[in-house]
Amino acid sequence: MSWLSDDALARLRSAASAPDLSGTRYRLIGEVGRGGMCTVFLADDPVLERRVALKVLDVPDTDGDLALRLAREAKILARLEHPGIAPVHDVGRLPDGRVFYAMQYVEGPRLDAFAATTRNLLDRLRVFQRIVEAVAFAHDRGILHRDLKPENVMVGPFGQVLVMDWGLAKALAGDEQRASPSSTPAGPHTGHGAVLGTPGYMSPEQARGEVSRLDVRSDVYALGAILRFLLKSDDVPRPLLAVCAQAMADDRDDRYPGALALNADVTRWLNGQRVDAYPESLLQKASRLYTRHKAAVWLIVTYLVVRGSILFFSRR
């Protein structure tokens, strides 16, 4: 019987879990992350002379269901051609039987790490808006993400924002054919009662396992939770808190009807306009208008003071 030292044990575990890339065009560089069922590796593609990320199913697939899920995720991604969503380059099966797909390798921190080093509220909101745009695009193509959270967003060094990990994505009711014509849109893992998602970012209806009832407003809830996360450490303006509250309303009928409506409210706040989610008092409205038109207000006030002074002194 072989004696395995601790070092040999570590080597064997690493060797047995590393993807077998023999017979493929890729050369392994290293591991970059682990998820629920998959591990993501960095690899070199010598044909196109670029680096790619390989997402490899690394738990045993006893009934073939997991392979179908990963292949389905790749197909969904392939249909979502958007600057805010990492493109898929290739999909296949390794010599050891594991299913994988290759996608753009994204360098940069995750949103949670980005937020930890970015204090500026406007910078954070700009990133948030890029996230919402990518999600709104997916909704337009009939796809729900269902696992939106800071850990699933990457922020690149040149301002790129990419929404990652579409493993729980689901075709919207009535959009199955458009979203994924050759796959089963709602397999056993998406049936009623299956609670999939992340606590704190899951809508109440998703947490209750009402999978068949989910619509874009469930992702709107998660976007609201991401916005709340981005606002956490700042002295948060009340209108933005109201935007979060509306996005995260318990009753989905009280939420924004879609991601674009949420984005529009954030844009209104950035432009100094009235936010739909925040009913203002007269004083608050005056204060907002003053802030927005400060220069004009001071110009008018100065004009009135000068004009008044002239009138006052000319009558003496």
Next chain:
Amino acid sequence: MENEPRGNFPPTRWSAIEAARSADPAERRRALDRIASVYWKPVYKYVRARYGRSPEDAQDLTQEFFASLVDRAALDTYDPRRARLRTFLRSCVDALVANSDRDAGRLKRGGGIAPLSLEYELAEGELARTGLPSPERLDDFFEREWVRSLLATAVEQLRAACAAKGKDAVFAVFECYDLDDAEPGRPTYADLARDLGLSVTDVTNYLASARRELRRISLELLHETTASDEEFRREARSLLGHDPE
């Protein structure tokens, strides 16, 4: 993609956990041998390390433990939805040791089942090399020894399979690169090619082939010694991940 083969796992499997509950004595014995092949060293070392038992006492307790799994149907109470098999087995060992303290001198040596033939001196030799764990690492000790035992069993099966197919060179490359604790540093593929009289391409291909086979054998062993697909998947991540959970 949907029409491709599903990987290396047959839709039905032989489960040692199920077989241990069989009415057929031969089937139960087969199950015992399989479970013991993976778990006897962790159990023996755990008794030695956690309870400070003498080698003789630890040997008796190890035999008693595996006999109880089959003779006294201890596995009947195992529910994979509540715990991993290795967690359950460890708690059974704890209970057995507690009972043996209470019933000192009345230890049953395997009941009606023939004792397992286990090479305790090998386990003692390994304990001498690794040393006993510190008290704060005792909880991880059983898990780590389980990983060591399962992979060592898989390596032996790989060695036998290579020998049977006349692929000794494949195992030699794997042994030099992944098993040997060479000093200083790891050999390069070019070093191995020179030392073993192979081309670098052969070394690359042989190593990939051996690792692929090791993965397959390890997961098959794990498949047989887990009670459900869900447990199998979780344990596979523990086995092949960086740290056992």
